[in-house]
Amino acid sequence: MSELKLSVYVVDDDESVRDSLAFMLEGHDFKVTTFDDGQVFIDQVDLMTPGCVVLDSRMPILRGQEVHAILNQQQSPLSVIFLTGHGDVPMAVDALKLGAVDFFQKPVDGEQLAVAIHKAMTHSLGRHEYQENKSMFDSLTEREREILQLIVKGKRNQQIADELCVAVRTIEVHRSSLMKKCQAKTVADLVMSFAKIK
Amino acid sequence: MSESRYNWQTKNRRIYPLLAGVMFCLISSLSYAQPNVIKVGVLATRGSNEADLRWQPTMMWLSQHIPDTQFFLLPFTLNQMEKAVTYQTVDFVITNPGQAVRLGRQFPLSWLATLNKANGNRDSSTTHAIGSALIVRNDSSFTTIESLSGQSLSAVNQNAFGGYLTMRFEVAKLGINQERYFSDIQFLGFPLDAQIYQLRDKHIDGAIVPVCLLEKMSQEGLIDKNEFRAINNIAPQGFACVASTPLYPNWSFAKVGSGNEELAKKIARSLLALPQDNAAAIAANSLGWTTPISPLSVDQLYRGLDMHPLQKPWWQEAVSWLKQNQQWGWMLFILVIALNGYHFLLEYRFSRSKRELESTLHSLKEKNSMLEHAQRVSIVGELGSSLAHEINQPLAAIRNYSQGGLLRLRKGLPAQELIPILEKIEQQVIRADSIVQRLRKLINKRQIAKAECDINGIISDTLVLLDYDFQKKQIHLTRDNAAEACLLWGDAVGIQQVLLNVFNNAADACIQREEQDNNVTHQIHIETHCDDSNVVIKVQDNGIGLEDDSELLSKAFFTTKENGLGLGLAICRDVIEAHQGQFLLEPASPQGCCVTVILPRLSKLSVDKKEIEK
Numbered sequence: 001m002s003e004l005k006l007s008v009y010v011v012d013d014d015e016s017v018r019d020s021l022a023f024m025l026e027g028h029d030f031k032v033t034t035f036d037d038g039q040v041f042i043d044q045v046d047l048m049t050p051g052c053v054v055l056d057s058r059m060p061i062l063r064g065q066e067v068h069a070i071l072n073q074q075q076s077p078l079s080v081i082f083l084t085g086h087g088d089v090p091m092a093v094d095a096l097k098l099g100a101v102d103f104f105q106k107p108v109d110g111e112q113l114a115v116a117i118h119k120a121m122t123h124s125l126g127r128h129e130y131q132e133n134k135s136m137f138d139s140l141t142e143r144e145r146e147i148l149q150l151i152v153k154g155k156r157n158q159q160i161a162d163e164l165c166v167a168v169r170t171i172e173v174h175r176s177s178l179m180k181k182c183q184a185k186t187v188a189d190l191v192m193s194f195a196k197i198k
Numbered sequence: 199m200s201e202s203r204y205n206w207q208t209k210n211r212r213i214y215p216l217l218a219g220v221m222f223c224l225i226s227s228l229s230y231a232q233p234n235v236i237k238v239g240v241l242a243t244r245g246s247n248e249a250d251l252r253w254q255p256t257m258m259w260l261s262q263h264i265p266d267t268q269f270f271l272l273p274f275t276l277n278q279m280e281k282a283v284t285y286q287t288v289d290f291v292i293t294n295p296g297q298a299v300r301l302g303r304q305f306p307l308s309w310l311a312t313l314n315k316a317n318g319n320r321d322s323s324t325t326h327a328i329g330s331a332l333i334v335r336n337d338s339s340f341t342t343i344e345s346l347s348g349q350s351l352s353a354v355n356q357n358a359f360g361g362y363l364t365m366r367f368e369v370a371k372l373g374i375n376q377e378r379y380f381s382d383i384q385f386l387g388f389p390l391d392a393q394i395y396q397l398r399d400k401h402i403d404g405a406i407v408p409v410c411l412l413e414k415m416s417q418e419g420l421i422d423k424n425e426f427r428a429i430n431n432i433a434p435q436g437f438a439c440v441a442s443t444p445l446y447p448n449w450s451f452a453k454v455g456s457g458n459e460e461l462a463k464k465i466a467r468s469l470l471a472l473p474q475d476n477a478a479a480i481a482a483n484s485l486g487w488t489t490p491i492s493p494l495s496v497d498q499l500y501r502g503l504d505m506h507p508l509q510k511p512w513w514q515e516a517v518s519w520l521k522q523n524q525q526w527g528w529m530l531f532i533l534v535i536a537l538n539g540y541h542f543l544l545e546y547r548f549s550r551s552k553r554e555l556e557s558t559l560h561s562l563k564e565k566n567s568m569l570e571h572a573q574r575v576s577i578v579g580e581l582g583s584s585l586a587h588e589i590n591q592p593l594a595a596i597r598n599y600s601q602g603g604l605l606r607l608r609k610g611l612p613a614q615e616l617i618p619i620l621e622k623i624e625q626q627v628i629r630a631d632s633i634v635q636r637l638r639k640l641i642n643k644r645q646i647a648k649a650e651c652d653i654n655g656i657i658s659d660t661l662v663l664l665d666y667d668f669q670k671k672q673i674h675l676t677r678d679n680a681a682e683a684c685l686l687w688g689d690a691v692g693i694q695q696v697l698l699n700v701f702n703n704a705a706d707a708c709i710q711r712e713e714q715d716n717n718v719t720h721q722i723h724i725e726t727h728c729d730d731s732n733v734v735i736k737v738q739d740n741g742i743g744l745e746d747d748s749e750l751l752s753k754a755f756f757t758t759k760e761n762g763l764g765l766g767l768a769i770c771r772d773v774i775e776a777h778q779g780q781f782l783l784e785p786a787s788p789q790g791c792c793v794t795v796i797l798p799r800l801s802k803l804s805v806d807k808k809e810i811e812k
Contacts (some may be wrong), residue, residue, distance in 0.1 A: 024598040024601045107593045
């Protein structure tokens with residue numbers, strides 16, 4: 001998925017800031033959507049698609065930090081960049097600890113922000129991929145996970161069957177189901193996906 | 199010399215040349231030798247004719263008994279007599295005791311003899327025969343001296359002895375206020391007879407006349423004695439006339455300073471030798487002459503009336519006293535100088551301390567304005583984060599717009615398409631600028647300048663400064679009557695400062711309450727009411743409320759806040775007082791505090807007027 005196809009969400013209560021930010025980011029060829037309120041953003045956006053949110057920290061109804069907390073809670077792959085009128089060091093540290101990609105003070109330099117957004121996009125995509133793999137892994141049965149562990153160690157079907165004291169045929173059925181669930185065509189694909197989760 | 203003076207004096211008096219002619223004829227018929235002419239001045243109390251009749255025989259007697267000397271009678275009024283003695287145009291005088299004493303104490307007069315008064319039936323005599331009789335009509339109601347106080351009175355002259363001063367002395371002795379007693383007195387002058395006629399004709403209520411005038415006029419058939427009576431008749435036993443006063447020595451014969459000593463001796467001898475039945479004695483209504491009588495009682499009278507000729511004016515007395523008591527005089531002088539010096543010292547000190555006070559007041563005012571300034575600056579400090587945000591927002595927008603614009607230009611987009619963006623930038627600049635202006639207005643040290651301003655406008659302006667702060671503190675603000683224009687003549691910046699303080703306090707109170715009690719919606723309600731005379735601004739919060747006495751709250755440097763200066767409310771009160779308004783703090787129900795600011799809606803005219811009155 002190309003980074004530029006991803007959406008940049010701008011959440012700020014100040015109309016001029018919102019409008020100007022969108023104008024500037026569009027200049028950097030980002031696809032920008034603006035919200036004047038954190039709650040509206042959470043209600044209207046699919047939080048499970050990758051992308052980047054530029055959050056103002058102080059907003060009347062839902063503060064930026066609260067929006068960030070909701071995203072984390074829902075394990076959203078969206079990357080968060082804080083853009084605040086007057087931030088201080090503890091605020092920035094807290095934000096970064098909670099997984100924000102970057103923390104800026106207004107007025108922000110457009111170039112730096114664009115770089116940060118690119119970084120955030122990559123991050124978001126990675127996070128998205130990880131989450132997909134993890135959910136694949138989570139959908140495996142206990143036996144399939146045991147077999148996957150042994151496959152990754154480079155054991156053959158016969159060896160796996162011997163180790164688990166089952167028939168080779170049983171292993172083959174599990175292995176086929178495993179490959180399907182992980183959408184892997186080769187053992188190499190499977191191993192790569194597994195490595196990402198680990 | 200005396201001849202020419204005499205001529206000069208008689209020029210104006212037609213009667214004198216005539217008399218002189220008669221005398222000359224008389225005298226020349228007696229002696230053909232070149233006579234020595236001696237002038238005798240006599241007081242003509244009843245006119246010169248009467249004086250002639252009374253004294254001419256005495257002159258004849260003297261002329262007969264002193265060889266080669268002719269006595270020339272000159273009748274005078276009181277003033278003329280005084281002048282004659284002053285200029286010594288006469289050699290001898292015959293006058294009443296009053297004038298005799300007055301003249302005798304000022305000019306060298308030598309007493310030769312005193313007239314011996316014929317007493318009633320001429321079988322006894324007295325040397326005391328001068329005094330006043332206070333005569334009223336017999337049918338009038340007056341009985342005592344006191345009863346005539348302030349009534350219409352008459353006398354001959356204010357210096358007349360028998361005719362006035364003796365009576366005045368009696369009044370003074372009675373302790374009566376002389377000014378009031380003689381408030382309606384007329385001085386009718388010589389002849390004395392006029393007074394009795396005036397009294398008879400009811401033009402006056404009482405006449406002060408010399409004793410025996412009444413009897414003499416009655417004797418001459420001029421009046422009926424029974425039509426009159428005397429008040430307070432204290433005439434001594436056997437005295438033929440009525441008298442309201444004690445009697446004083448009779449007329450005297452005296453030598454003026456220039457008179458011949460030898461001649462005086464001869465005259466004295468001749469006068470004393472005059473037999474009591476001689477025509478001259480009878481004409482003078484006397485029993486001849488006797489040795490001079492002491493004029494002591496007359497002196498006492500003058501002294502009693504404060505009119506004694508030897509009595510110096512008060513300032514002369516003072517000077518002579520000072521000369522005698524120099525040490526006291528000098529002490530007094532030094533005392534006056536010292537007191538004056540002390541006065542000037544006090545004055546100087548007073549003006550110096552006044553200047554100091556004024557300069558203290560001035561510096562106090564200066565400090566006060568500095569304090570106000572500091573307070574405004576501290577408000578700005580409290581607003582710091584809010585202001586940073588307010589200013590940062592437009593700056594951020596400007597940066598974004600400009601960077602976005604640049605990006606597009608670099609990509610070759612036509613510049614024209616950026617026009618709306620540049621307009622947006624300009625709006626943001628205006629926004630930032632207006633914040634800075636508001637802030638500057640607030641901080642600037644200023645002269646209080648009153649102008650017409652709109653209260654609701656000021657409130658809105660103030661809320662703009664606080665907007666972010668309120669949002670941050672999650673304060674729910676409500677306003678009533680915000681749109682109504684409410685004009686007032688006042689100091690907009692001062693009022694804004696008051697409102698800032700009030701709003702900030704309200705917000706702080708809300709936050710302080712939050713510390714005690716969570717889950718409360720912070721509310722501030724602002725209300726303005728505008729009528730013809732007043733503007734009322736009410737600010738109510740549901741914060742922590744008032745803990746202390748509201749009096750204490752507006753005292754300077756009293757604060758409940760950790761970082762507070764304790765000046766907010768005190769300064770608010772000052773500003774409101776400068777607008778002749780009121781500042782009220784009261785608890786609100788169920789929770790919080792209500793601040794009411796009442797400002798009179800003064801027009802410019804009435805403000806000016808009040809300032810002028812001040």
